[in-house]
Amino acid sequence: MKLCRIIGNVVSTEKAPSFTGHKLMIVQPINEKGEDVSDSFLSFDTVQAGSGDIVLVQQEGNTARELLGTRDDPFHSVIVGIVDKISVTKEK
Amino acid sequence: MKLAKVIGTIVATKKIESLANSKILMIQPLNEKKENSGSPIAAIDTVKAGPGDLVYYTLSREAALALEEPFAPVDAAITGIVDQINIEKRDMKKSIFENEIM
Numbered sequence: 001m002k003l004c005r006i007i008g009n010v011v012s013t014e015k016a017p018s019f020t021g022h023k024l025m026i027v028q029p030i031n032e033k034g035e036d037v038s039d040s041f042l043s044f045d046t047v048q049a050g051s052g053d054i055v056l057v058q059q060e061g062n063t064a065r066e067l068l069g070t071r072d073d074p075f076h077s078v079i080v081g082i083v084d085k086i087s088v089t090k091e092k
Numbered sequence: 093m094k095l096a097k098v099i100g101t102i103v104a105t106k107k108i109e110s111l112a113n114s115k116i117l118m119i120q121p122l123n124e125k126k127e128n129s130g131s132p133i134a135a136i137d138t139v140k141a142g143p144g145d146l147v148y149y150t151l152s153r154e155a156a157l158a159l160e161e162p163f164a165p166v167d168a169a170i171t172g173i174v175d176q177i178n179i180e181k182r183d184m185k186k187s188i189f190e191n192e193i194m
Contacts, residue, residue, distance in 0.1 A: 007124060008179040010095070010148065014139050015172030016158050024093075024148075024172075026124045026179070034189050039129040042093040042148055052182030061154040074150045074158035074171055077093050087190040 002029050002057045003083065006049055010042060018073035025049065025079060027057055032088045043077040044068055056081040094129070095122040095174065098145045102134055110164040117141060117170060119149060124179055135168035146174040 004027035012024070023045040031037050034054075043057045046067050057079050058064065064075035100118035115137040123129040126146075138158045141147045147170045149155075155169035156162055 005184055007181055008177060010172075010174055011176040011178070012148070012172040012174050014175075016138060016150075019172060026095075026177070028124075032189070034184055034186075039094075039123040042095065051180035052184060054184060054188050061152060061157075064154070072157050072162055074154040074169065076150050076152060076154040083188060085190060086188055090191055 004057045006053050018069045045079045054083040055079045110161045137170045148172045
């Protein structure tokens with residue numbers, strides 16, 4: 001799973017039929033300090049996350065299909081949780 | 093899934109049977125600021141996209157699931173045409189990140 005920050009969403013009407021009714025968010029991967037790492041990508045939401053939230057993103061088809069649709073829908077990336085707290089232990 | 097711009101079409105008459113009637117487009121992956129993000133790839137079109145369109149695409153096994161023929165050898169498929177991108181760069185709740193000294 002990736003730790004990401006939600007920076008927006010994408011609106012589209014012409015799309016795979018099974019995508020209808022699901023919110024497609026733009027997520028920016030971050031490290032444990034909240035700094036951006038690598039480029040943003042897209043992920044479907046299942047936890048009513050909004051812009052600015054820190055979320056957990058799963059990028060694996062089976063999970064996405066399980067959560068969002070049926071066995072043969074092209075879901076691949078899905079937001080599975082909203083993060084409240086990250087505590088990183090630092091060696092002295 | 094990532095955003096991409098359709099930059100061209102690819103014609104390949106000699107190809108695997110199950111790809112016979114699929115349209116292949118050349119796409120340039122983008123980040124949310126529509127800057128290039130990675131090198132261009134070839135993807136099967138499933139939403140009647142054309143050159144110049146802003147789209148998003150799906151990779152790996154799930155790309156093949158977007159086609160009528162779900163067992164076609166496809167690992168990249170365009171699965172949507174973008175109407176609008178909303179960027180809301182709110183500042184993160186800093187309190188989420190807490191450093192504990194061991």
